[in-house]
Amino acid sequence: MTADYGRRLWRFTKGAMLRNLPLMITCRQFDDFMLDYIEGNLPARQRRVFELHLRVCRECRDYLAAYKETMTLGKRVFGDPESALPEDVPDDLITAVLEARRSRPDSREPGL
Numbered sequence: 001m002t003a004d005y006g007r008r009l010w011r012f013t014k015g016a017m018l019r020n021l022p023l024m025i026t027c028r029q030f031d032d033f034m035l036d037y038i039e040g041n042l043p044a045r046q047r048r049v050f051e052l053h054l055r056v057c058r059e060c061r062d063y064l065a066a067y068k069e070t071m072t073l074g075k076r077v078f079g080d081p082e083s084a085l086p087e088d089v090p091d092d093l094i095t096a097v098l099e100a101r102r103s104r105p106d107s108r109e110p111g112l
């Protein structure tokens with residue numbers, strides 16, 4: 001069995017799981033609920049569904065980890081307006097943080 005075949009098989013299996021399990025959500029739904037999940041706003045049942053998806057979906061695990069990292073960095077960068085930017089922050093990450101801030105209509109920190 002080649003690696004490519006394995007990947008295709010896994011993709012098929014995952015697709016079938018996501019379609020057939022009633023408790024499953026799609027990656028798109030995962031994305032929609034991710035912020036609520038991180039902020040602890042999901043009801044217990046939805047939270048379990050969310051965590052189940054995390055267990056079967058590596059993409060969403062990576063996505064969540066990257067998102068959390070960005071949020072942590074965002075707090076570090078914007079939490080204290082007086083603090084200087086850490087020197088080891090890559091430019092594209094800063095751009096991503098700024099864009100994430102702009103795209104949040106309910107941002108709790110008005111003005112920048």
Ligand SMILES: [Zn+2]
Nearest residue numbers: 027030057060
């Ligand atoms: Zn996913």
